[in-house]
Amino acid sequence: MSAGRNRRLVIGGALGLVLLAVFLRGVDARALAQAFRAADPLLLAGVIPCTVLAYLARSWRWGYLLSPVVRVPFGHLFSATAVGFMTGLVIPRAGEVVRPYLVARRHPISTVAAFASIILERLVDLITVIVLFGLYLYVLPTPAAQATGPLLDTLEAGGALAAFAALLVLALLAALHLRAGQALAIAERLLRPFPARLARPVIGGLRSFAEGLAVLQASPAHLLVIAGQSLLVWLPIALGLHWNNLAFGLDLPFHATFLLLAALTVGVAVPTPGMVGGFHAAYLLALTEAFAVDRQTAAAAGIASHAFTNVPVLLLGLVFLGREGLSMGKVAQMSDQPAARAEEAVPSVVEAR
Numbered sequence: 001m002s003a004g005r006n007r008r009l010v011i012g013g014a015l016g017l018v019l020l021a022v023f024l025r026g027v028d029a030r031a032l033a034q035a036f037r038a039a040d041p042l043l044l045a046g047v048i049p050c051t052v053l054a055y056l057a058r059s060w061r062w063g064y065l066l067s068p069v070v071r072v073p074f075g076h077l078f079s080a081t082a083v084g085f086m087t088g089l090v091i092p093r094a095g096e097v098v099r100p101y102l103v104a105r106r107h108p109i110s111t112v113a114a115f116a117s118i119i120l121e122r123l124v125d126l127i128t129v130i131v132l133f134g135l136y137l138y139v140l141p142t143p144a145a146q147a148t149g150p151l152l153d154t155l156e157a158g159g160a161l162a163a164f165a166a167l168l169v170l171a172l173l174a175a176l177h178l179r180a181g182q183a184l185a186i187a188e189r190l191l192r193p194f195p196a197r198l199a200r201p202v203i204g205g206l207r208s209f210a211e212g213l214a215v216l217q218a219s220p221a222h223l224l225v226i227a228g229q230s231l232l233v234w235l236p237i238a239l240g241l242h243w244n245n246l247a248f249g250l251d252l253p254f255h256a257t258f259l260l261l262a263a264l265t266v267g268v269a270v271p272t273p274g275m276v277g278g279f280h281a282a283y284l285l286a287l288t289e290a291f292a293v294d295r296q297t298a299a300a301a302g303i304a305s306h307a308f309t310n311v312p313v314l315l316l317g318l319v320f321l322g323r324e325g326l327s328m329g330k331v332a333q334m335s336d337q338p339a340a341r342a343e344e345a346v347p348s349v350v351e352a353r
Helices: 003-024 029-038 041-066 074-090 095-104 111-138 150-178 180-191 196-211 220-247 256-267 278-291 295-323 328-335 339-352
Strands: none
Touching: 003 278, 003 295, 029 295, 041 074, 041 111, 041 220, 041 295, 074 095, 074 295, 074 328, 095 111, 095 328, 111 150, 111 196, 111 220, 111 256, 150 180, 150 196, 150 256, 150 278, 180 196, 220 256, 220 295, 256 278, 278 295
């Protein structure tokens, strides 16, 4: 294990423990156990197919993000998605490296170009969550249980800032793709003082990354399909959250989960192993501060939601990990390598098969 990865895991683990301590503070163990005993097992079980459906839709959408560059069979996309998200639960952010590797080693696309599709996927996800949160704030009826407090104002301001940042990054990526020649010329001038062995991989990586953004020039119909696919990714997630809340007796309307999604997007951005701590704290905060749910019930719902939304992808990822000829040791090595060296690592992974 490299020193850098070791340090990241230690820091992430420490953050997770701190957030778990915040999450569990003031939670009565007996009341927590009682909340679990009273939960509806059928509704909790319903979270699992919602989770699987979301990952199927995510894989389908990824194919559309990649299709202007390369056509990838759905089976390969789903396998890479399952392995990528599973490894990301163990090693924070590993999936963002693993998924492009798995596609690039089987299909005529560079790893860096495939990585560009992951960046676009993250932006589309963020924009979709912001749109749903905007519907909650400005279009849909306010839930009767909604409580007043600073959380909603904070999320509203954060959502506006995130929307501006996402659109700005999207515009910059579009400019990079459309003006790739000019961008490469500028990069070559800036890198001229450096040795060719250092400058060449950077220029090559930038060129591949720009090529991977080809979907930004796709037809309006193609982009509209991606928008629809994004709803098919996030609405099942919202339904899973809704059923999870109902299982614990929380009679909140379905669209209340749009606020919960916004809070969880912030929580899972904390790079802790398995999203432990960040997910739980965000779930608890949203339910207690926005809907005045008692702390024990909110904590139980958060623990259950984390388990039932992560265990399915963990199991699927472990199944596909062996089929991809990978091990967690190989994944750890890959996650240490910068994107510009991706092409060098693919042969070693293929040989491991």
